[in-house]
Amino acid sequence: MSNAMNGKSLKMAEGHEKYDLIIGLEIHVEPKTNSKMFCSCSADFWEKEPNTQTCPVCLGLPGALPLVNKKAVELMIKTGLALHSEIRRKTKFDRKHYFYPDLPKGYQLSQYDEPICEGGYISVSGVDGSEKQIAITRIHMEEDVAKALHAKDATGEYTLIDYNKSGVPLFELVTEPVINSSDEAWEFAKKYQQILRYLGVSDADIEKGQMRCEPNISIQKKGTWKYENGEIIPTTDAPLLERVEVKNIGSIRFMKNAIDYEFNRLVELAEAGEEIRQQTRGWNPAKGKTEFQRYKETAQDYRYFPDPDIPPLEISEEMIDSIKKEVPELPDEKIWRYEKDFGISAYDAGILVEDKAKAEYVEQIFAAANNTTEIITDAVKFLNGIGASWSNNAGKSIVESSLQPKALIEVITLLHSGDITRNAASQLVEKLLNEGGNVSELVEKLGLKVLNDTGALEKFVDEAIAENPNAVADYKSGKMNAIGFLMGQVMRKSGGSAKPGDVQTLLKDKLSQL
Amino acid sequence: MSTIITQDDIKHLEKISMIRLSDEERNTFTPQLTSILEYVEKLGEVDTKDVPETTQVTGIVNVLREDEVKPTFTQEQALANAPEQERGYFKIRGSLKNIAADA
Ligand SMILES: [Zn+2]
Numbered sequence: 001m002s003n004a005m006n007g008k009s010l011k012m013a014e015g016h017e018k019y020d021l022i023i024g025l026e027i028h029v030e031p032k033t034n035s036k037m038f039c040s041c042s043a044d045f046w047e048k049e050p051n052t053q054t055c056p057v058c059l060g061l062p063g064a065l066p067l068v069n070k071k072a073v074e075l076m077i078k079t080g081l082a083l084h085s086e087i088r089r090k091t092k093f094d095r096k097h098y099f100y101p102d103l104p105k106g107y108q109l110s111q112y113d114e115p116i117c118e119g120g121y122i123s124v125s126g127v128d129g130s131e132k133q134i135a136i137t138r139i140h141m142e143e144d145v146a147k148a149l150h151a152k153d154a155t156g157e158y159t160l161i162d163y164n165k166s167g168v169p170l171f172e173l174v175t176e177p178v179i180n181s182s183d184e185a186w187e188f189a190k191k192y193q194q195i196l197r198y199l200g201v202s203d204a205d206i207e208k209g210q211m212r213c214e215p216n217i218s219i220q221k222k223g224t225w226k227y228e229n230g231e232i233i234p235t236t237d238a239p240l241l242e243r244v245e246v247k248n249i250g251s252i253r254f255m256k257n258a259i260d261y262e263f264n265r266l267v268e269l270a271e272a273g274e275e276i277r278q279q280t281r282g283w284n285p286a287k288g289k290t291e292f293q294r295y296k297e298t299a300q301d302y303r304y305f306p307d308p309d310i311p312p313l314e315i316s317e318e319m320i321d322s323i324k325k326e327v328p329e330l331p332d333e334k335i336w337r338y339e340k341d342f343g344i345s346a347y348d349a350g351i352l353v354e355d356k357a358k359a360e361y362v363e364q365i366f367a368a369a370n371n372t373t374e375i376i377t378d379a380v381k382f383l384n385g386i387g388a389s390w391s392n393n394a395g396k397s398i399v400e401s402s403l404q405p406k407a408l409i410e411v412i413t414l415l416h417s418g419d420i421t422r423n424a425a426s427q428l429v430e431k432l433l434n435e436g437g438n439v440s441e442l443v444e445k446l447g448l449k450v451l452n453d454t455g456a457l458e459k460f461v462d463e464a465i466a467e468n469p470n471a472v473a474d475y476k477s478g479k480m481n482a483i484g485f486l487m488g489q490v491m492r493k494s495g496g497s498a499k500p501g502d503v504q505t506l507l508k509d510k511l512s513q514l
Numbered sequence: 515m516s517t518i519i520t521q522d523d524i525k526h527l528e529k530i531s532m533i534r535l536s537d538e539e540r541n542t543f544t545p546q547l548t549s550i551l552e553y554v555e556k557l558g559e560v561d562t563k564d565v566p567e568t569t570q571v572t573g574i575v576n577v578l579r580e581d582e583v584k585p586t587f588t589q590e591q592a593l594a595n596a597p598e599q600e601r602g603y604f605k606i607r608g609s610l611k612n613i614a615a616d617a
Contacts, residue, residue, distance in 0.1 A: 033581050040584035050602040051592040059592065071581035092569075099532040101606050149603070160603035163592065301530050306569035314575045 012260070015267035019219040022232055022243075023185050023259060024177035026214040027192060028170050030144065031075040031202045037143045037169035038066030038109060038310075045147075046208050050162035058143075058167030060104030066310055068093070072169040073313065075201045076116045076141055077323050079171065082195055082330060083136060085120030087320055092312040093141070096302045101161055102145040110172075112304040115140035116315075122195070123332060124187040127180070134188050135176040137230070144168040171202075177216070177232055182259035189213055189252040191331075198330055198356045206251050213255040218243035219266045241270065242278040246290055249283045258283045258290055265290070334359060342366075342376045351384050357399045364405035369412070378412045382429050390433045402436030403429065410439040423496045424448035451498045457490075460498065461506050464489040465514075475511055483507060519547045 036043050039057035056064035080087050094112035117139035126132030146166040148159050173192065179185050193204040193211060204211040224236050234240050244262055249255045262281075269276050281290040306312075329337075335349040344352070353359040362383070369375040387398045394401070408429065415425040420443060428442055443449055451457050464486050465472055474482035483504070490503045524540050524547070535543065589602050598605040 035579075035581050035583045039586075040579070040582060041586045042583045049589060051587075051604070052589045052602075053586055054592045055586045059587075067577065067579040069581050070578040073578070097530075099530070101604075155607075157608060159606045159608075160600060161606065162603055301526070303530075308569065311570060311572065311574040311577045313578075 011267075012264060015219075015263060018222060019263075019267055019270070020222055020225070021180055021182075021259075021263050022177050022218050022220060022225075022227075023179035023182075024216045025173075025175045025179060025185060025188060026216070027173045027189060028212045028214075029173070029192075029196060029202050029204055030210040031072055031079075031169050031171060032200065033069055033071050033075070033169055035069060036167040037069050037072055037141070038167055039064075041164075041167065043168045045162075045164035045168060048164050050147075050160075050164065053164045054166070058104075059163055060106070060166075066109065066307070068310060068313070069169060072141065073116065073315075074319075074323055075199075076139060076171055077315065077320060078199055078327060079196065079201050080117030080120065080139055081320070081324055082199055082327050083117070083120040083122060083139070083192075085117035085136060085139060087315060088114055088116055088118060089315050090114065090312060091116050091315065093307045093310045094304045095307050096142075096304055098300075098302060100145070101159060102148045102166070104146070104163065104166065108142060108145065109307060109310070110142035110304075111140035112306075114312075122188055122191050124184050124191065126184070132184065134184065135178055137174040137176055139171055139173045142170045142172055144170045176227075176230055177218075178227060182256045182263070185215060185259055186252060186256040189255060193252065194331055194355070198328060198359075209250060211252075213249045213252060214245060214247050215249075215255055215259055215262075216243050216245045217259060217262045217266070219263060219270060221270075241266070242276045244276075244278070244290075245280050245296075247280055247282055247293065251285075254283050254285055257288065261289055328356075331359070341371070342373050342380075344376070344380055348380055348384055351388065352380065355397070358397055361399045361405065365408055368406045368409040374416065375409060375412050378415065379408055382408060382412070382426075386426060386429050387433065390430070398433075401433045403432045404436065407432050407436070407439050414439070414443065418499065419443075419450055420448050421450060421496060421499060423491075424450075427496070447495055448497055451494050451502075457494070457498055457502060457506060460490045460493040461503070461510055463493060464507075465510060472511065472514065476514070483511070486511075519544050519551065523547075 030043075033043050035041060036058055039055050041053045041055050041058055042048075045053060057066055077087050079085075091111065091114045093109050095107040096110045096112070097107040099106060115138040118137075120136040120139075121133040122136070123131050123133050144165050144167065146161050146163045148161050150157070150159050152158070175188070179188060189211075196202040196204045202210060218232070218241055220232070220241055221238075224234060224238060225232055225240055226235050227233075232240065244266070246255075246258045246262065249258055266276060278296045280293045280296055282293050283289075284291050331350075331353045334353045335346055338344040338349040338352065339346060352362045365379050365383070366376055369379060383398065387401075387403070390401060391398050411420075411425050411428045411432070414420045415422060420428070424443075424446075427446065428439065428448065431437065431442060431446075432439070468486060468489060471482045471485045475486070486507055487500065487503050490507065491498055491500070494503075521540060521544060524535065524544055528535055593599045593602070593604065596604045598607070
């Protein structure tokens, strides 16, 4: 680590002793629908020719009538159910007004006071490692805006607009300001992304801009504030420090970096006695810093009002019940169950369930093991050991390997019955990951079956003793460790097929007779 | 109830409408907007004590659409009314970079 880095982390640690970090998150996600939110244009705008997926509704032409996409509503309810939110039985859409060319109607269809989902939480690991529930304020539906490209030529500055993205459904999740570190913010966003993928609600693909994070950040001197009824309020006469919003960050890692950067910047300002003004900033990934965009002096005046063209929604119990049935077992529940049923550590379980395809593969392995704890324990060792290194090297998920769930269990069964050694089992798993194959044929072909032929084993032991007089002398003179060396020699001669226990017994026996 | 429009209100309206007015225009619009609001305020004289707040009059709920893609405008149709275009994009003159809205 460079000196500069040391200096920086030292400063950060000092800052944390004096100031609390208070973060609220807004996360925008594009759900996986075929069509847009209020019209039948394709929602798949990625790398399409500009302005080839538009209609009167998403171009904001006069007289166009928006029609709510049922699937988008169902996906939001599914998300809310998974995040422990209340699903509003009565909900509506509102117009949020502002002027910008990426918004052709002059307003964005959104939800003001009756969002589909209210409340809920995602659990993260708190400072002391215990579980911390990050409260969700709401998740509401809105429409995405068009894509605007800013450019300049001899005639001056201009903007190019592509309306393919205009009207694509967008979920906006808002948390309470109860996040107190960049790690918590990172974990919250990661888990939200993981849950969306498990649910099949969204790919939340960062590269394609399907997930955007906006943290609002403030620092307050320790002991000068408290969180009450959803608000940060002062507990002394001194006014609270203003907050900063970092807009439209296209990656979870960058969001973490932006929070760390802002914390340091704000602490420096506060320590220098400089005023912190409420403002909007942007993240510059190339420079690794946030950049000032504008001050936020007055509250935004969006003039929300209910959209008169979209009748309100009444969400029935039947609809909620049927969607509830589609919510799969989620990562946290799986981790908890694996711990309880098979004694797998939360850390190991976390690796097993990191994505849905892998979790399904692991479930197949557990089923092939008839849910037997001893076999599963070894299966996890192989998966998170050799399996994980294979994944790292190959740059692929273990799901894409040639290792069949049943084959892994066959290997472990052979190991447990004493037919192969652990060393041989590892060799087999490695082979199966790369090439697959029939386990018993491989055992035969590679000569991995444990040497049960006492005569052959005796021959290897005799040879090892004859070839290594020094080790024998050491052992005889009381250096018991020397037996390890001799064992290794015998194992090598047997091609790993001898059982270590048998080798040791026979070696000791022979050596004592010398 | 009075609804006197001030110069500050006009400036706020300019900001959210993204237009710029001259002092002369502000002086014209201030009394004009005031008189419009006073006229609309006549509605305040109606007794609405027993009338529920209404944002929908049809009583219809749950107008939903299946998630199906249907044919849409061609690029040519979409751009038919564009004052200017470039490589299939709508083209807008002037610097808009720094007025990005907070949506
Ligand atoms: Zn459309």
